Amino acid sequence: MARNKNPEITINRILDTSMDLFLKKGYDNTTIQDIVDALGDLSKGAIYHHFKSKEEIIEAVIPRLYDSSDSQLLEIKESTSYTGLEKLKQMLFISLKNPGQERLATAAPNLMKNPRFLTQQLYNTVESIVPNLVEPIIREGIEDGSIASNNPKELAEAFMILMNIWINPAIFHCTEEEFKNKFNFFKKLVSDLGIPVLDDSVLEVLERYRAIIERERK
Known part of the structure; x- marks a missing residue:
């Protein structure tokens, strides 16, 4: 079949098919040939x-x-x-409860061990999520009195890096007890910094x- 003249359609087809395969077979167990076979009318060259x-x-x-x-x-x-602090709490819970979180953990439990993805996570956190979402909410909280801090940018960066990297069980393996200890330390830390x-x-x-990650890694 001839390549679609609209590349956006082809790209979306590749991504839709790939996502379906990653979620069914797992990222590590899916090959480019699997994607080609599932699409049926595109070659490896078309995907590459x-x-x-x-x-x-x-x-x-x-x-x-x-x-x-x-x-x-x-x-x-x-x-x-809502106050800034209330917004930050809701933002955190919405992000954590996103079904995509568990779907990705099931499909690719070792993904964040890849240095490329870890670097991307750090970059996306500092260059996108912090300035566009977290820092403005923290500044709002400082203005309305619900957050006590003189360093909104640094606080936003530290919180998100620790949340997305340090306490992320997809990156650092730990037992249930170790994880609870890390969480309690982090909980006290962010409370002391003004964002309980x-x-x-x-x-x-x-x-x-964490339990899903550990199960899928076995």
């Missing part, structure tokens, strides 16, 4: 025309897994019904995520 590797494909797939929470996060950010946003409900979601 748009994506240089399987890694590039999953980089493009991951945002699709989290799309469902984007509108919720924007709604919270723009709301005038961690509680047992957050621990419950994170522990479920």
Whole structure:
């Protein structure tokens, strides 16, 4: 079949098919040939025309897994019904409860061990999530008195890096007891920094995520 003249259609087909395979077979067990076979009318060359590797494909797939929470996060950010601290709490819980979190953990439990993805996670956190979402909410909290800090940018960066990297069980393996100890330390730390946003409900979601990661790695 001739290549579609609209590359966006072809790219979306590749990503839709790849996401389905990653979730069914797992990222590590899916090959480019599997994607070619599932598409049926595209060659490897056609796929490599748009994506240089399987890694590039999953980089493009991951945002699709989290799309469902984007509108919720924007709604919270723009709301005038909550304090900055309340917005930060809701933002955190919405992000953690996103179904894409568990779907990715099941499909690719070792993904964050890849230095390329770890670097991407750090870059996305500091260059996108912090300035566009977390820092503005913290500044709002400082203005309304719900957050006590003189360093909104640094606080936002430290919180998100620790949340997305240090306490992320997809990156650092730990037992249930070790994880609870890390969480309790982190909970006290962020409270001392002026953003008491961690509680047992957050621990419950994170522990479920940790358990899925450990199960899929076995």
